[in-house]
Amino acid sequence: xxxxxxxxxxxxxxxxxxxxxxxxxxxxxxxxxxxxxxxxxxxxxxxxxxxxxxxxxxxxxxxxxxxxxxxxxxxxxxxxxxxxxxxxxxxxxxxxxxxxxxxxxxxxxxxxxxxxxxxxxxxxxxxxxxxxxxxxxxxxxxxxxxxxxxxxxxxxxxxxxxxxxxxxxxxxxxxxxxxxxxxxxxxxxxxxxxxxxxxxxxxxxxxxxxxxxxxxxxxxxxxxxxxxxxxxxxxxxxxxxxxxxxxxxxxxxxxxxxxxxxxxxxxxxxxxxxxxxxxxxxxxxxxxxxxxxxxxxxxxxxxxxxxxxxxxxxxxxxxxxxxxxxxxxxx
Ligand code: UT7
Numbered sequence: 001x002x003x004x005x006x007x008x009x010x011x012x013x014x015x016x017x018x019x020x021x022x023x024x025x026x027x028x029x030x031x032x033x034x035x036x037x038x039x040x041x042x043x044x045x046x047x048x049x050x051x052x053x054x055x056x057x058x059x060x061x062x063x064x065x066x067x068x069x070x071x072x073x074x075x076x077x078x079x080x081x082x083x084x085x086x087x088x089x090x091x092x093x094x095x096x097x098x099x100x101x102x103x104x105x106x107x108x109x110x111x112x113x114x115x116x117x118x119x120x121x122x123x124x125x126x127x128x129x130x131x132x133x134x135x136x137x138x139x140x141x142x143x144x145x146x147x148x149x150x151x152x153x154x155x156x157x158x159x160x161x162x163x164x165x166x167x168x169x170x171x172x173x174x175x176x177x178x179x180x181x182x183x184x185x186x187x188x189x190x191x192x193x194x195x196x197x198x199x200x201x202x203x204x205x206x207x208x209x210x211x212x213x214x215x216x217x218x219x220x221x222x223x224x225x226x227x228x229x230x231x232x233x234x235x236x237x238x239x240x241x242x243x244x245x246x247x248x249x250x251x252x253x254x255x256x257x258x259x260x261x262x263x264x265x266x267x268x269x270x271x272x273x274x275x276x277x278x279x280x281x282x283x284x285x286x287x288x289x290x291x292x293x294x295x296x297x298x299x300x301x302x303x304x305x306x307x308x309x310x311x312x313x314x315x316x317x318x319x320x321x322x323x324x325x326x327x328x329x330x331x
Contacts, residue, residue, distance in 0.1 A: 001173075001175075002130055002131075002132065003129065003130065003132065003171035003172060003173055003177075004129075004130065004171070004172045004175060004176060004177030004178060004179070004325075005125065005126035005127075005128075005129035005130055005137075005169045005170075005171065005172070005177045005178045006169065006170060006171070006172035006176050006177030006178075006325075006327035007167045007168065007169060007177070007295070007324070007326070007327060008069060008168050008169070008170045008327060008328065009065045009066075009068050009069035009167065009168040010065060010068075010165065010166070010167050010168075010292065010295045010296050010299050011060075011061040011062055011063070011064035011065030011066075011068065011165065011166045011167075011296065012061050012064065012163070012164065012165040012166070012292060012293050012295075012296030012297075013057045013058075013060035013061045013064070013163065013164045013165075014045040014057075014161075014162070014163040014164075014283060014286075014293070015045045015046060015047040015048065015057070015162055015163070016045070017045060017046045017047075017048050018043045018044075018045060018046075019043060019044050019045070019046050019161070020042065020043040021035045021036065021041070021042060021043065021158070024157065024158055027151055027157070028151070028152065028153070028154035028157060028158075029154055030154045030158055035158045038258075038260075039158065039159060039258050039259060039260075039280070039284075040258065040259025040260070040262075040278075040280050040281055041158065041159065041259075041280055041281060041284045041285075042281040042282065043281075043282060043283075043284070044160065044161025044162070044283055044284030044285075044286075045161050045162050045163055045283055045286075046146045046161065046162055047144050047146065047162040052144075053085075053086075053087035053088075053093075053144060053147075054083050054085050054086060054087055054093055054142045054143060054144045054164070055081075055087050055093045055096050055097055055100075055142075057142050057144065057162065057163065057164035057289075058081060058083075058093060058097060058140045058142040058164045058166065059097060059100055059101070060164065061140065061142065061164040061165050061166040061292070061296075062097065062101060062138060062140065062166045063101075065138075065166050065167070065168055066101070068331075069168055071136070072102065073100075073101025073102040073103045074102045074103060074104060074105075075103075075136055076098070076101065076103040076106050076136050076137075076138055077103075077105070077106055077128070077134035077135060077136050077137060078106055078107055078108060078125070078128055078134055078136075078137045078138070079094045079097055079098055079103065079106060079107075079108030079109075079137075079138045079140065080094065080108070080109065080111055080121045080124055080125045080137065080138070080139045080140070081093040081094035081097060081108060081109070081110045081111065081121075081140045081142070082110070082111045082112075082113070082117035082118045082120070082121035082139065082140060082141045082142070082288040083110055083111075083112065083117065083140075083141070083142050083143055083287075083288050084112055084114055084117065084143055084145075084148075084287050084288060084315075085143045085144045085145065085147050085148055085287075086110055086112075089198070092108065092109055092110040093110050093140075093142075094108025094109050094110050094140075095108055095109075097138075097140070111124065113185075113314065113316060113318045114193070114287065114314035114315030114316050114318055115255050115257060115285070115287050115288070115290070115312055115313060115314025115315060115318070116183075116255070116312040116313065116314040116316070116318035116319055116320060117141060117287070117288040117314070117318075118139065118141030118165075118288045118289075118290070118291045118292060118312070119183070119255075119291065119310055119311075119312040119320050119321075119322060120183060120318065120320070121139045121140075121141065121288075122139055122167070122169075122178070122291075122310065122322055122324075123178070123181045123183060123320075123322060124139075125137040125138075125139040125169045126169060126177070126178040128169075129169050129170065129171050129177075130178075132171070135170060135171060136168060136169070136170055137168070137169040137170075138166055138167075138168055138169075139166065139167050139169060139292075140164065140165070140166040140292075141164065141165050141166070141287075141288035141289050141290070141291060141292045141293075142163070142164030142165070142166075142288055142289055143162065143163070143164075143286055143287040143288045143289055144162045145160035145161060145162055145216075145285070145286065145287055146160070146161070146162050148195060148214070148215055148216050149215060149216055150212055150215035150216070152212075153215065155218065155220055156215070156216050156217075156218055158284075159257070159258075159284055159285050160216070160284055160285050160286070160287070161283050161284035161285065161286050162286060162289075163283050163286035163289035163293055164286075164289050164292075164293075165289050165291070165292020165293040165294075165295065165296050166292060167292055167295065172327050174327075175325070176304070176305065176325040176326070176327040177324060177325060177327055178322060178323075178324050179242065179323045179324060179325060180238055180241070180242055180322070180323040181238075181320065181321070181322045181323070182234045182237060182238050182320050182321050182322075183318075183319075183320035184230070184234065184318070184319050184320050185316055185317060185318045185319075186316070186317045187316065187317075188317075189223075189226060189315070189316055189317030190315070190316060190317075191219075192218065192219040192222040192223050192226075192317075193216070193217070193218045193219070193223050193314075193315035193316075193317075194216075194217055194315065195213075195214060195215065195216055195217065196208075196213040196214075196217065197211075197213035197214050198213075198214050223315075224258065224260075224261065226313070226317055227257060227258070227261050227313040227319075228260075228261050228264045228265075230313055230317075230319045231254070231255070231261060231264075231265045231311050231312070231313045231319060231321075232264050232265045232267075232268035232269075233268075234311065234319060234320055234321040235252065235254075235265050235268065235269050235309055235311040235321045236268045236269055237321070238309060238321040238322075238323050239269060239309065239323075242323055244307060244309075244323070245270075246269065246270040246271045248307055249269070249271055249275060249307050249308075249309055250275065250302070250303075250306035250307055250308060250326070251275050251276070251277055251298065251301075251302070251306065251308050251309075252265065252266055252269060252271060252275060252276045252277065252308075252309050252311065253277050253291055253294050253295065253308050253309065253310045253311070254266075254276065254277065254294075254310075254311045254312070255285075255290050255291065255311065255312035255313060255314070256278070256279060256280035256283065256284070256285055256286070256290040256293075256294070257280075257285045257290075257313065257314075258280075258285075259278070259280055259281075261313070262276060262278065262280070265311055269309070277294035277295075277297070277298050278294075279293060279294060279297050287314070290312075291310055291312065299330065300330045301330075302326045302328075302330065303326065303329055303330070304326060304327060304328055304329045305325060305326065306325070306326040307323065307324075307325055307326075308323070308324050308325075308326060309321060309322070309323055310322040310323075310324065
């Protein structure tokens, strides 16, 4: 039997600085009450410091992971670095990370699928394990969203934050690990969530900077409608096709974009709030960071054999769900 790809360690990192709703009230026309009732967010973390990019946070998460697992970076075979905010437009974070941790026989690449990046990355990394070709694959989800957010735009600046998480994938012969996945995309959604300039269609120019076109633009209501429907639908479908009842699911691991989207997904799956990983109130939407940061926060509550349903929706549009059996007990 081919091995399954199991998560065998988790690491995480969030910057120290807390951007609270109260502080945002002094920056844009908003209120703590509005933000909490519409999104569930109370504060987010922001990475401060000249010249620090996404790899800085990713490396912190990886360092913690390697320490917990008791292995050296040299043992890593591949790095999938999921991010929408690479350190630079060219020169992949993954290559830099491989060198920094001493993974000298590894290969690595960055994966960009907006808020579904880590979900796609978890699937992609798993394939390298399932083929038997590789034994230790790092999947990192990290974003410095503060680098692409317009702090004059109240419809986006209240949502996003910075953070990073990482998981290690290894072969499992007991049948634990990734069981099933549904990954989807729909390019008609790109008119509702995008950064207009800085790519090949509209390269950076003085005009693009003046028009603030290097920041995230989101039609919130439109994205909300698609997110609510699609995240709930794939999560319910992956349960159905694996004959999982609500009692069989230990936790939903949902992308943290809006608490109302998470609640709707859990409701559709028929699971109660006690089975929903939630940290949006503390970190906001960290894009590629949300899923691994959920695992980081809930790791101590997870037991070997627990069934987890991951679910995400993001720009593109991209979305999907993964069913994974947890492979270890708390230390
Ligand atoms: O992670 C990637 C995928 N992204 C998502 O899943 C995000 C999906 N969208 C959302 O989560 C929500 O649409 C938002 C949180 C972005 C916005 O919430 P909403 O309930 O859809 O608000 P809305 O856009 O319908 O705006 C309602 C009102 C508007 O005022 P009027 O037109 O009713 O007078 C907005 O101008 O709230 C106003 N508003 C605000 N008021 C206070 C918008 N942003 C704010 C704000 N503070 N920050």
